[in-house]
Amino acid sequence: MKYKIKIAALILSFLFWSCDIEPEITDSYSDEVAWSSEENLELYLNTFYPLIGQSYYSPAVGLDANTDILKMNSPTDYQNLMAYGSIEITSASNPLGNWNWGYSWIRTCNEFLDGLKKNGDKLDPLIVKRAEGEVRWFRAHVYFELAKRYGGQAILFDDLPKEEHHPLSTSEVTWSFIEKDLDFAALNLPNKGEVPLGKLTKGAAYGLKARVMLYAERWKKASDAAKEVMDMGQYGLYPSYADLFKLRRSANINNPESIVEFGFTSPDFGYSFDYFYTPPGDQGYSQVSPTENLVSSYQMADGSSFDWDNPAHKDSPYANREERxxxxxLYNGSEWKGRNIETFVNGVDGFAVGGGTTSTGYYMRKLFDGSVKTQDVGFEPGELTYYYMRYAEILLIYGEAMAQQDNLVEALKALNEVRERAGFTQLVDASTKKGFMDLLHHERKIELAFEGHRYWDLRRWGLASDILGNLQWEGTKITKIDDSNFEYEVLNIDNGRNHNFPDRYNRFPIPTVELQRNPLIKQFPEWE
Structure with missing residues (x-):
């Protein structure tokens, strides 16, 4: 057997591991080379890391544009066509599916584990256990991505397949399979600080287990796993929400909020995210915009709700809002890259429909590098940090799981810790589980905006059909009166079209090609 290790993966390895090695450069490695040393084992392991962030936040933003918080600015983007029902999810075509991608990666994981089993006696036993823990973490990640799309059901492979066809497992068996992989990873992965930045740790294992168990509605296991992370003494909230998303790997800053991350370095290994999503005044492509639905959800600095019907709010809609x-x-008048954003009609970044500029009156600021005046010097590959998981999410998982166990005291404590970092001094309170969940829904929407959680959250809460099926995207059309005065008009930007989210979208269909080649699998009833 040959273990393929692409040259690009060799470059990636130096981002995660600083060993002074000179590997043989070729398009593949034999068993003897792949398992001959710890250094080559690390090169092999690092080929799995692109699973958690190689494209920076582009997939997350694209996914959030399937919800109420972002809108793609080009009318022909698939998210818009799906929203209006021009494109539908089917067993033959699903832009949000990952069946082939997922099982291809699962086989890759199992090939590694099979090779490790056969050749691990050549290496230090502790290193072998850590390597197995890393790859079983990645396998758990891939199975989780499948499970949340296909109702928790999956074809489970604990090893390389020996039979041609395999049935779907039940959701309970799938969640337990993922849990078993993560328990092994938690037992055998090192603590933060014992391996180079970016490598998987015990915190990564317990953190992903908390996330998985939340989706599985195994509330006690979710809260227990989250508490493991909280009690490690290695993690916490970064002091500034804004600065958290400006950190570079090259700065070598101790960031207690990062549990799993993917680092970039420019120009050798960067990303083009800013080029595609920043405003036209930055010389960006402006492919996506936050909706008024999201912008109105950001509270005032004192914790009260923003309301366009409040005359003071309408007169100065972007004053005295919360830190996040x-x-x-980026709103009209924002200071940005040495200039002021102009989202008013006919402004440099002005409101328009058709693509190339904002269709909502807003742009994202979070996730962009505002330190470079791209309008003057152009774009270089980006090098900010991608967070697959951060401590704020752990607190929100813990809060939700504790509320589902009727412990509102602990739930509110975790929720308020996230809000305190956001600058709020007044604690929120709830006397019922429903009251807390309303707060939790809001907090995840704001805290995790543009990080790819919203779509899956609405589905797992049973709210997607109601919110996304009845959604009307809103934007704010701004007309400039003079240099100090503007007129704001909140309007529907769908041109009267209805949104589309059938109930069956809460579980994606099994692809047609899988049904044709695997006689042990039947389509889900709602898709027959």
């Missing part, structure tokens, strides 16, 4: 608003949204 200013960290996340």
């Amino acid at each position: 608003f200013y960290a996340s949204i």
